[in-house]
Amino acid sequence: MRNPSPFLIVFPVGAALFSACNSTAKSSKEAQTNQKPNVVYLISDDLGIGDLSCYGATKISTPNLDRLAGQGLQFTNAYATSSTSTPSRFGLLTGMYPWRQENTGIAPGNSELIIDTACVTMADMFQAEGYATAAIGKWHLGLGPKGGTNFNGLIKPNTQDIGFGYEYIIPATVDRVPCVFVENGRVDGLDPNDPITVSYEHKVGDWPTGEENPELVKLKPSQGHNNTIINGIPRIGWMTGGKSALWVDEDIADVITNKAKDFIIDHKDQPFFLYMGTQDIHVPRIPHPRFAGKSGLGTRGDVILQLDWTVGEIMHTLDSLGIADNTIFVFCSDNGPVIDDGYQDQARELLNGHTPMKHYRGGKYSAYEAGTRIPFIVRWPAAIQPGKQQALFSMIDVYASLAGLLGHKLPEGVAPDSRDCLETFLGKDTIGCGYVVQQNLNNTLSIIQGDWKYIEPSDKPAIEFWTKMELGNDPEAQLYNIAQDPSEKTNVAEEHQDIVKKLSSLLTEIKER
Numbered sequence: 001m002r003n004p005s006p007f008l009i010v011f012p013v014g015a016a017l018f019s020a021c022n023s024t025a026k027s028s029k030e031a032q033t034n035q036k037p038n039v040v041y042l043i044s045d046d047l048g049i050g051d052l053s054c055y056g057a058t059k060i061s062t063p064n065l066d067r068l069a070g071q072g073l074q075f076t077n078a079y080a081t082s083s084t085s086t087p088s089r090f091g092l093l094t095g096m097y098p099w100r101q102e103n104t105g106i107a108p109g110n111s112e113l114i115i116d117t118a119c120v121t122m123a124d125m126f127q128a129e130g131y132a133t134a135a136i137g138k139w140h141l142g143l144g145p146k147g148g149t150n151f152n153g154l155i156k157p158n159t160q161d162i163g164f165g166y167e168y169i170i171p172a173t174v175d176r177v178p179c180v181f182v183e184n185g186r187v188d189g190l191d192p193n194d195p196i197t198v199s200y201e202h203k204v205g206d207w208p209t210g211e212e213n214p215e216l217v218k219l220k221p222s223q224g225h226n227n228t229i230i231n232g233i234p235r236i237g238w239m240t241g242g243k244s245a246l247w248v249d250e251d252i253a254d255v256i257t258n259k260a261k262d263f264i265i266d267h268k269d270q271p272f273f274l275y276m277g278t279q280d281i282h283v284p285r286i287p288h289p290r291f292a293g294k295s296g297l298g299t300r301g302d303v304i305l306q307l308d309w310t311v312g313e314i315m316h317t318l319d320s321l322g323i324a325d326n327t328i329f330v331f332c333s334d335n336g337p338v339i340d341d342g343y344q345d346q347a348r349e350l351l352n353g354h355t356p357m358k359h360y361r362g363g364k365y366s367a368y369e370a371g372t373r374i375p376f377i378v379r380w381p382a383a384i385q386p387g388k389q390q391a392l393f394s395m396i397d398v399y400a401s402l403a404g405l406l407g408h409k410l411p412e413g414v415a416p417d418s419r420d421c422l423e424t425f426l427g428k429d430t431i432g433c434g435y436v437v438q439q440n441l442n443n444t445l446s447i448i449q450g451d452w453k454y455i456e457p458s459d460k461p462a463i464e465f466w467t468k469m470e471l472g473n474d475p476e477a478q479l480y481n482i483a484q485d486p487s488e489k490t491n492v493a494e495e496h497q498d499i500v501k502k503l504s505s506l507l508t509e510i511k512e513r
């Protein structure tokens, strides 16, 4: 049974504290008084818990995110469901563990839409509550029907078939073709006389590839990434056509930030849900010239500054419209950090003592802590007391918690794995969500409860082939006391067989639900 929400009827608004600086701000503010809160959910890509100054980074400064954290609730024990992007985002938007469904691994750029249109997503829930909804930026959950996306003409189904009224998206990742934006089911700027062909199996067309023409690339691959060269960068997958629609890598942050701002401005007088995925800080890390060289940590650091700028722009937009108080602003990452993820961008050489993983073991792809332990910040000036939240929390629980906030009853079977942890989400309690389940690249599951973390036995490789990341796979069960041993140095499964038994049974029970 879901807990009844204390916010069912009246939404608190900090009206008295607000001083509007222009007439637009005043009228929007009035329109928003006593209205359901807006929700901005900004999910960054591959950002580590050690990458932000509010989480202790000293070699880089992220003032806007620090301000967001200072005005909101900063989680120190929050997790993504998965250590890669596609499953992590799938879990967030559906409230179902991605490992319950096949085809939720890292999606190619021409994957079908992997969320069933019959699924009631978090965006559907907001729409049913009268919200204007949008998906802007990195998507990576596929588009179109089974058999591969046709990027010419209207792509159906798209995000508008799963609850988003407006979409302006990067279909997959910035290192995957096609390198174009899709707006409401159509490739933005496509010339119909120059149709797009995409393949993840073989070369299409005659555009140069990294493999055949390495002399043409401006950013060399370190792993994979040697197919079609777009803007001097060799990508994963082959494409041809759509020349007029190709994005400019340096401008992506500006483009999606402007689209997000426009959506907020257009919907300032009604409740809205904006789901925004930044391409930062995924590879290829291509900062706009105004950020290039500014971090002193190479391009990986520069795109952290670019991400911080994006967050600042969204915050300023909310402030200037006078709607920041009534807006729940969630910021997080989709999975843990990685230093070299496929391009020779000198990320490792230029770290200069910076620690994206902090003291946690593993990173992106891994079952160890740095794989899924993420920065997670929730700001809602009208109802959240600023502070730190140390309770255990998982992104899987965002959906039911927000439904609980709105008093929206989720029918049986909808968001089946999402729990209403609203009180923890808002910092009203420190109880947390009891346990969290995480998934690594190979679908090896782990579960954390209290001080203990159990990783199920797995015959999959111990090390990820390309990045050499420790995956956390081991044929033996692993148990760590993450309160005493947060770096997971000592497997104590032998000494605590009772705890292994308890956690493995709980995990089995969750799997069989």
Ligand code: NG6
Residues within 6 Å of the ligand: 045, 046, 084, 085, 086, 106, 140, 173, 175, 223, 224, 225, 236, 282, 283, 335, 341, 342, 466
């Ligand atoms: C891997 C890519 C990596 C990245 C990842 C997906 C290679 C060698 N590596 O297969 O660069 O694209 O997929 O990242 O191709 S994610 O954050 O979107 O899950």
Ligand code: CA
Residues within 6 Å of the ligand: 045, 046, 084, 085, 282, 334, 335
């Ligand atoms: Ca990612």
